[in-house]
Amino acid sequence: SAVVFPKKIATEQQSLMLVKRLLAVAVSCITYLRGIFPESAYGTRYMDDVCVKILREDKNCPGSTQLVKWMLGCYDALQKKYLNNSWLCLQTVTECYHFKFKYTQNGPLLDFGSKDKKSESSIPCADTKKASILLIRKIFILMQNLSPLPNDVCLTMKLLYYDEVTPPDYQPPGFKEAKDEGLLFREEPMYLNVGEVPTPFHLLKLKITTEKQRMENVDKNILQQEGAAEPLQVGAVSRGDPEES
Secondary structure, three states, rough: EEOOOOOOOHHHHHHHHHHHHHHHHHHHHHHHHOOOOOOOOOEEEEEEOOEEEEEOOOOEEEEHHHHHHHHHHHHHHHHOEEEEEEEEEEEEEEEEEEEEEEEOOOOOEEEOOOOOOHHHOOOOOOHHHHHHHHHHHHHHHHHOOOOOOOOOEEEEEEEEOOOOOOOOOOOOOOOOOOOOOOOOOOOOEEEEEEEEEEOOEEEEEEEEEEHHHHHHOHHHHHHOOOOOOOOEEEEEEOOOOOOOO
């Protein structure tokens, strides 16, 4: 009944397990609060006093079963250290949740759209559990304040790999080779840096990209959450940034 996040990360395996669990909670919360799947596709869990919905396989909801398979495929690529980028997109891209993965000698470095070169070094874990809960709380706030999605929204997930280490024929379970790698926003995109969770082996950051007109509906007062060290940051996507393009 509980989602367990260790207070101390001593090994790479513990850190990897933390990343998997936090990734599962984040994706589940996003799809639940955006109304992608019905209530029956989720189970109820608790992170301390925070009630979260966790996506599960539901025979009456093929879409949720497919997304669970995609998540397991992400885990496979992450463990093999092949995974470079993962995009969870609502097409034609209305919202995009960008997960970027890097690896260090001490273990994989999970970076959600970070541009800070200092983040590539090992970071001491001050309070992983507190940071994890804070990140999920911020997701709750944002998902509940973004404009409703179109009725005909479609969910997709794309993965990119490190070519120098990934076998040419590798595809994780649930995925097939894609013909294109780009993302097309119908309207001008904006990004939102939500927060981060550090461990000695990973740095997890979450970035959400959505249409500018939808982001403008978010009350600026919610971007500073009580207990947060820094406010949530909203900005425009730079067309000159190779990472963004």
